[in-house]
Amino acid sequence: MGKIYYLMGKSASGKDTIYRELLKKCPRLRRVVLYTTRPMRDGECEGREYYFANPKTLEAFEKQGKIIEMRTYQTVCGPWSYATVDDGRICLEEADYLAIGTLESYEKLREYYGEDVVKPLYVTVDDGVRLERALAREKTQKKPNYAELCRRFLADEEDFAQEKLERLGIQSSFVNETLDKCVDEILSAIQNG
Numbered sequence: 001m002g003k004i005y006y007l008m009g010k011s012a013s014g015k016d017t018i019y020r021e022l023l024k025k026c027p028r029l030r031r032v033v034l035y036t037t038r039p040m041r042d043g044e045c046e047g048r049e050y051y052f053a054n055p056k057t058l059e060a061f062e063k064q065g066k067i068i069e070m071r072t073y074q075t076v077c078g079p080w081s082y083a084t085v086d087d088g089r090i091c092l093e094e095a096d097y098l099a100i101g102t103l104e105s106y107e108k109l110r111e112y113y114g115e116d117v118v119k120p121l122y123v124t125v126d127d128g129v130r131l132e133r134a135l136a137r138e139k140t141q142k143k144p145n146y147a148e149l150c151r152r153f154l155a156d157e158e159d160f161a162q163e164k165l166e167r168l169g170i171q172s173s174f175v176n177e178t179l180d181k182c183v184d185e186i187l188s189a190i191q192n193g
C-alpha cells in the first residue's frame, strides 16, 4: 500500500520550495492535485497547479461522497473553494504521493485514508527568519500586500498551535534553515517509510 506524504508548515516556511525539490529528487512520487473554483491565473495549467472546476462540479463530487476535505475562503472576488477529491486519480496500489496542505486538511485526509497511509512532514523555521523570507518574497510581487502577509503570519499562531500539533501526534519537524539539508532529511524519512 502506498503512502501520502503531507507537507505542512506556517506561511513562508518553504513548503512550495521543498515540494518542488522533493519531486525533482524523487520522481517516483506522484502529486495530489487539488480542485479549486478560483479562476486560472496566467501561467497556470489545468491539472498542474490545480484542477479548475466550477462549484457545480464540486457539489456533484460532494453528493457522491468523494470530497475528502474542502475549504472555502471569502475573497474580494467572491468565495473560492479548494478541495481534495477522491476522483480515482489517487491510486495507492501503484505509488506513493506527495501533497501540501493545512493542519486541518491533513487531519481530514488522515481520517479518510488512515494513519498508516498519511504521513505528516511538518516544516518549521525560526519566526524571525520566516518573516524576513516572507517580506523578501512579497517585495518581489507586482502589488505587494503587506497587510495580508501580516494577517497570515498572525493566523499561523492559531492554525499551528502546539495543542493542535500534539493532538495530531506531530512531535517533530524538519527545520528549513538550509534548503538542501532539509530536503535530504525529508528524503531519508520518505525512504525509511
Ligand SMILES: Nc1ncnc2c1ncn2[C@@H]1O[C@H](COP(=O)(O)OP(=O)(O)OP(=O)(O)O)[C@@H](O)[C@H]1O
Pocket: 009, 010, 011, 012, 013, 014, 015, 016, 017, 018, 133, 134, 136, 137, 176, 177, 178, 179, 180
Ligand atoms: N532554506 C531556505 N533558505 C532561504 N530561502 C528560502 C529557503 N526555503 C525557502 N526559501 C524562500 O522563502 C520564501 C518562502 O518559501 P515558499 O514560498 O516555498 O514557502 P511556503 O511555505 O510555500 O509559503 P506560503 O505558504 O506562504 O505560500 C521563498 O521566497 C523561498 O524562495
